[in-house]
Amino acid sequence: METNFNQPQRQSKIGVLVLFFDSLYKFGKAFLPIIFIFLIKADFSDKVLVFAGILGLIVLTAIVAYLKYLNFTFYIDEDNDEFIVNEGVINKTKTTIQLNKIQQVNIHQTLIHRIIGIYALNVDTAGSDKKEGNIKAISHSLALALKSKLLDNEVKREVNSDEHVLQIIENNTPVSFLKINLISLLKIGITSNYVKSIGLILTFFFTILENLRNIGREDVIDEDKIEKVINSYPVIYGTLVAILILFTVVFLLNIGRTLIKYFNYSIAKQKGSLLLSYGLINTESTILKPEKVQIVNISRNFFQRKLNVLEIKIKQAVSDEKKQSKSQIEIPGCNTSESDEILKLIFKELPQKGAMMQPNFRKLVFAIFLTIVLPLSGFFIFGNYINAEVFNYSHFALVYTIFLLVIHYFGFRNYRLYVNENHIIKQSGAWDIDNEIIEIGKIQALTTSQLFWHKNLNIGSLTMHTAGGNITFYLGKFDKIKEYVNLWLYEIETSDSNWM
Numbered sequence: 001m002e003t004n005f006n007q008p009q010r011q012s013k014i015g016v017l018v019l020f021f022d023s024l025y026k027f028g029k030a031f032l033p034i035i036f037i038f039l040i041k042a043d044f045s046d047k048v049l050v051f052a053g054i055l056g057l058i059v060l061t062a063i064v065a066y067l068k069y070l071n072f073t074f075y076i077d078e079d080n081d082e083f084i085v086n087e088g089v090i091n092k093t094k095t096t097i098q099l100n101k102i103q104q105v106n107i108h109q110t111l112i113h114r115i116i117g118i119y120a121l122n123v124d125t126a127g128s129d130k131k132e133g134n135i136k137a138i139s140h141s142l143a144l145a146l147k148s149k150l151l152d153n154e155v156k157r158e159v160n161s162d163e164h165v166l167q168i169i170e171n172n173t174p175v176s177f178l179k180i181n182l183i184s185l186l187k188i189g190i191t192s193n194y195v196k197s198i199g200l201i202l203t204f205f206f207t208i209l210e211n212l213r214n215i216g217r218e219d220v221i222d223e224d225k226i227e228k229v230i231n232s233y234p235v236i237y238g239t240l241v242a243i244l245i246l247f248t249v250v251f252l253l254n255i256g257r258t259l260i261k262y263f264n265y266s267i268a269k270q271k272g273s274l275l276l277s278y279g280l281i282n283t284e285s286t287i288l289k290p291e292k293v294q295i296v297n298i299s300r301n302f303f304q305r306k307l308n309v310l311e312i313k314i315k316q317a318v319s320d321e322k323k324q325s326k327s328q329i330e331i332p333g334c335n336t337s338e339s340d341e342i343l344k345l346i347f348k349e350l351p352q353k354g355a356m357m358q359p360n361f362r363k364l365v366f367a368i369f370l371t372i373v374l375p376l377s378g379f380f381i382f383g384n385y386i387n388a389e390v391f392n393y394s395h396f397a398l399v400y401t402i403f404l405l406v407i408h409y410f411g412f413r414n415y416r417l418y419v420n421e422n423h424i425i426k427q428s429g430a431w432d433i434d435n436e437i438i439e440i441g442k443i444q445a446l447t448t449s450q451l452f453w454h455k456n457l458n459i460g461s462l463t464m465h466t467a468g469g470n471i472t473f474y475l476g477k478f479d480k481i482k483e484y485v486n487l488w489l490y491e492i493e494t495s496d497s498n499w500m
Contacts, residue, residue, distance in 0.1 A: 005149055008073035008086070012118050015137020020065035021112070022136065027061055064089060074135060076149055083123065083150060085133045097133055101125045103292035103316050104329075105147040107285035114283070119143045123150065124316075147287055148270075177341065180265040184309055184333030189258035190251065191303040192311065192332075192432075262332050267342070274345060276329065286329060290346045292316050294442055294468025298339060298435045308335045312342060317467035343437075347423065351437050354420030360459045363475040364412040372404050407431075417462075417473045419484060424464065426471050436471055438464065441495040446485050450478055 011019075067089045074085045076099075083102070085095040104124040113119060121143045123133035138146070263280035276286045295315040304310055312331040331342065344350050376397055411430035418425040426436045443464050450460035460478035462485070464471045473481075 178267040189255035315468035351423040353418035
């Protein structure tokens with residue numbers, strides 16, 4: 001039986017529990033420090049009052065959760081093509097979302113949702129830095145029916161041809177064309193996110209160490225014992241052991257995170273949109289419209305190229321660029337042929353690398369000066385002024401210099417801008433090679449810049465502004481940049497594409 005979304009719908013009745021725990025969490029987060037202090041410092045009679053207050057807070061939370069459930073309704077106004085959500089307890093709010101502005105619909109199921117047997121659904125547009133139309137408790141069948149309605153790409157029109165009617169019905173059925181297996185996820189887990197994981201581990205370690213010092217428990221981590229252990233082994237041997245332990249932890253952490261987050265990753269086509277489903281503990285089901293996609297980033301390093309796997313990150317329109325990393329969609333572990341199929345679905349063709357623009361060698365020189373010459377000069381000059389023994393660490397400076405020289409060299413060699421008739425591809429990266437792809441018709445603005453001492457050298461920079469973020473290419477031939485800008489501005493002004 002088809003659900004009539006023209007009439008106001010409520011969330012699942014059992015979803016009152018979700019609203020209750022959600023409200024209780026917010027209240028507890030606000031008042032927990034005060035309650036904790038009272039329980040420690042108060043005497044018995046005051047503690048009784050505190051527990052009575054907690055009980056009253058729980059009752060109040062239950063009442064608020066029930067009122068939220070009663071006042072929360074959602075429906076689709078087909079006459080105006082709008083999705084309308086009403087909510088609020090004291091202050092009532094009505095959110096109206098135009099259907100053609102919806103770029104993504106997400107269906108979530110956390111562990112608690114899975115136990116209760118419900119789902120959460122939210123609607124994403126480019127007009128806000130948060131999710132609109134957030135429905136926290138809905139049945140799976142109702143969630144699927146609603147997201148299908150919200151992302152119906154077919155144009156309403158009279159149809160007399162039986163053959164065309166059959167084609168539309170077939171387009172409404174999800175067609176799975178990609179499923180990422182465990183082997184591919186293992187390859188991605190082994191070969192990616194090492195820098196991020198190492199940073200998280202070091203941050204966690206130093207945070208714990210600092211907190212132990214603040215509470216006066218330095219004895220938990222005895223620095224004298226650590227120093228004795230280090231001194232009992234040769235420096236090189238100790239360093240190798242530390243690196244081995246660190247990378248073993250990172251190795252296991254990456255594999256576990258990848259398998260848990262992207263387990264059973266599948267992609268299907270439905271009504272001209274992409275349906276992405278994945279997750280082991282918290283399951284995600286996301287539908288996105290290809291025409292809303294702003295930037296596609298394909299990332300691959302040396303090992304991933306040998307294993308024939310890569311990562312795809314899809315950026316859509318956002319109002320706050322700082323939150324772009326949280327809102328982007330990731331597709332890990334697909335191979336080259338699968339990546340080509342995804343790109344064809346998004347761009348209606350496979351983007352090709354066209355005419356190449358490369359940066360001036362001064363980009364490499366400036367990077368070396370900024371990250372090697374200046375830091376080392378400051379270290380030795382000011383270090384010698386403070387302590388003459390600073391030159392004893394010159395071997396570390398040599399390793400630092402060689403490492404950064406290698407990084408900058410490969411980064412400069414891979415830094416390119418490719419331009420064809422419909423697409424622009426920026427390639428960058430030293431180890432992880434990123435290829436950011438945008439359609440020329442989705443560029444919102446173009447900015448060129450040139451320092452006064454670069455005029456005679458005919459070099460300058462270009463920034464392409466899109467609703468999904470900016471892409472900048474530094475120190476290319478400025479006359480060629482201006483030629484491309486004039487051509488792109490003409491194409492943008494004459495384009496009639498509707499991607500917002």
